[in-house]
Amino acid sequence: MSYFGDIYRGIKTLLTGMSVTGKYFLHSRKGAITQQYPDNRDTLKMFDRFRGEVVMPHNENNEHRCTGCQKCELACPNGSIEIIWDRQIDPESGKKKKMIDQHIYHLGMCTMCGLCIEACPTDAILWAQNFENSVYNRAYLTKVLNKPGSKLMPGVEE
Amino acid sequence: MDTTTIKSNFKSEEYFINMGPQHPATHGVLRLLLTIDGEIIKKVEPDLGYIHRSIEKMCERDSYQQIVHLTDRMDYLSSHINNEAVCLTVENALQLEIPERVKVIRTILGELTRLASHQLWWGVMGMDVGALTTYFYGFRDRELINDIFEETCGARLTMNYNIPGGLMFDIHPNFVQRTKDFITHFKTKLPEYDRLLTGNVIFQKRMKGVGILSKEDAISFGASGPVGRGSGYSCDVRKHHPYSAYNQVTFNEVLKTEGDSLARYQVRIEEMWESMAIIEQLIDNIPEGEYKVATNAVIKLPKGEFYQKVETARGELGVYINSTGTKNPYRLKFRSPGFSNLSLLNHIAVGGKIGDLVASMATLDLVIPDIDR
């Protein structure tokens, strides 16, 4: 008799499984979790802390907060930050001071660990929430974070 | 005709087949060299090294803060727990006093990671035995956990949220509410997992009595995590060597004695319930306080050897650091659960069919970067 019992139980479990998928089939419109990605670009908002790429914010006078202390360069495990600096005469104080020439960021080598941003004492670099990082040429992934002709924001000290 | 002449007349020929490195069932670049007689598996030889990145060697080059983010890339499904393991080792070596708040947050995040990992495993498990829909149901629920991670840690998979001394930044204000919402949501969905897959007669037939691993073998192969516990080997590090806030919570160590694929499957399903129970106990009373203790910018470990083990979603992860007192470890070794669990694949798959191999490999829950490192 267990032969027929097995068949009965087997069919019952199969129907139970089908009821689960069937339920979702009927509610498929509501339950769809797919994002219509390129269409919803306008409404798509990433979380504030999302690590997209490292950026260096500039204010309206084309000034940034990077003093060139190279702490980020040291903190980076992959060598994706390179800072080219020079000692120049500060026009305000007239003293020789460390100034960045280029803050180079290799996005292609970055693992988004966030250690550089933790290490930065002046909050010069931040995370941007941009995640569309693909480019046609690998060279484009090497970015210069400070804008051309930008200066250190006055009052930012190491 | 007696059997010997039949045997010689119908002699079957064994042949080799390469399963992988590009194969849907190996979930990564694992190559299995199978010796097959018809459909019966005679021998399984795993061939590793396809994504070896020499993480352990890279660790010798990096500072202790930098090591943490490399562990994200080992077992990427329990990256938070991996981070925690390294941080705990360094903190123990430095004998830092970690705030209660950090411990509780780490525990909650660890359990969430375990849940996410098990959800993904469940989906993939179903897919490996042919039920493709489970994959999407598993991912649907995992997505909510990933949102929690993304909001608090900034990333969905490779979080790097722990640092030696605490957390990189405090939890997001929405964290508690989101976690609670997830728990209430998932409590209604987990029984559905059972109804869809666990109870299914085909699934039961595929899993029961397949890939049997005895307790003795589990111990001698160094099995840990749900694989060991499915064979009745009590090996939960959270229970036996509690770290972080695991000594503050009550939970059961799920043990099954059958040792077959179904037992390992059920251990994971029940572990999801336990994980939810742990989170529920902690989420309402996260103590106030600092989210990290200050460490030197350059951490130097005292001379000596340090070892710390934690329970990842796959089993016991051990971190061994041999320090000579400099800012880099002299030698760092990860005892990864996937590696020992893979080593018993040959033992449990021989004599089964190709379908059995796929099913029992899925219950081992292998993550190839964890094996190759």
Added chain:
Amino acid sequence: MNISLSITKNIHNWLFSIMPEGVASITEMVLIAVVYLAIFAVAGLYLVLLERRVAAWFQLRIGPNRVGYQGLLQTMADALKLVSKELTGTIKADKFLYNLAPYFVIVTSLMALALFPFTQEFQAFDINIGIFFLIAISSIGVIGILLGGWASNNKFAMIGAMRSGVQTISYELSVGLSLITMVLISGSLQLSEIVEVQKNGWLIVQGHVPAVIAFMIYMIAGTAETNRAPFDLVEAESELGAGFHTEYSGMKFAYFFLAEFINMFIIAAIATTIFFGGWLSPFGITESIPILGLFWFLGKTLVLIFLMMWFRWTFPRLRVDQLLTLEWKYLLPLNLLNIVLMALIVWLNLTIQF
């Protein structure tokens, strides 16, 4: 030749009135071939689309919705892509058999398609041994899979072909026996006559208990015949990669792919014709409008196809020995028992007729 070409008698008569007999019959044959090829292509492509959408809805996704309105042209675009793709192959493959294999599959499913009475007069080939011929044709289709798997000189494909052979030989029995059970009531093998019989009630109602059992067995065995999940051991993507068609690409792969869906349609159409009254409307509500028969036929077939898709997207796959256990230990004995039961019911006149 006595092939009754009852496909729309008006066109038939018109053709014969304007042409000499020989030319007319050849023209008619060509026309019918074109019509059926069109049905084949359209049905195949849209079943693929339907499968993808249904799968998406089961899986909380949306499915293809980009090409054309709601993705209606998606499979067309796919077909175009497949036509333009390179036909690859392995070096030591048996080229002749490798190229021949897809045509076996596709020709047999095309031949089977010709037998169905889509509606009262829309039937190309009303042979007097209809069901038997269907079984005969479907038994040839497996040769294509066996050849394809063997000739591609790939071990995974080979394992797939072996599984397919085992599976089809076993499950053909169940399909045949469950259909024979129904033939006991209908008393005829001719498909058009079987539909006629059902004017007194669909056979699944007429035969009640054994008919329902026969239907269940038929659906299980039919799913296995078409190599669909949970019986898709032949492809078994998590075990064998793609099974027997691992080495096929481009249009040759598409032939296998389309044939799978046409076979699914055929299995559902057989079930519709034999269990659910073919083009007959329920309780004869639209008997006065014969063209609606097409609607009823396709409607019923689609419901059954949906059932098969539901199976596919819910159940895990069986293992190869469990597949055989299911057939030889469960389906076959039950089937034989069921035939005896059905014979008793027909003999004692216990059928339900309106």
Added chain:
Amino acid sequence: MEKIIFYILAIIIIVFAIASVTSRKMLRSVIYLLFVLCGIAGIYFLIDYNFLAAIQLTVYAGGIIVLIIFSVLLVHHIEMELEDIKTSKKILVGLASLLGLGVFLTTIYAYNFPVIENSNSIDMDTIGLGLLSYEAGGFILPFEVISVLLLAAMIGAIVIAKGTKIATSDKPKGKSLEKN
């Protein structure tokens, strides 16, 4: 029209029959044989023996050929080719075939086949009753004899299958699994 179709089918049968015996690849000759059998089925269809044609397709094309292919798959590797046969054997077989052909042709030409009109096909009921009839012209005896033959074949198959099973379970691997 019917004549044309007949000749097409006849050519198909002859060509593929020759191809079947001359091909040096085993599976290819099986497939040529399949085409021959399908051609014969086509001739049955042509003379309205639908039932016989379907039997031909089911039993020979669908059943026996599939089994042959299956066994070829089991034993035959794709690169294997059958070896060439000695010329003396070839001549012998050719002579035997010619003899057979002669016997057939003399029989066919010596017997005066009456042409009858049988455009109406046979009912299924008639076939079914004929198969189970034990009166004169009934087929119950051959029917039963065939079933006994099949039973014997099945028993043989089971013996062979069981034998290999015993052989495999003797191996040490199986034992060590049971122990665990």
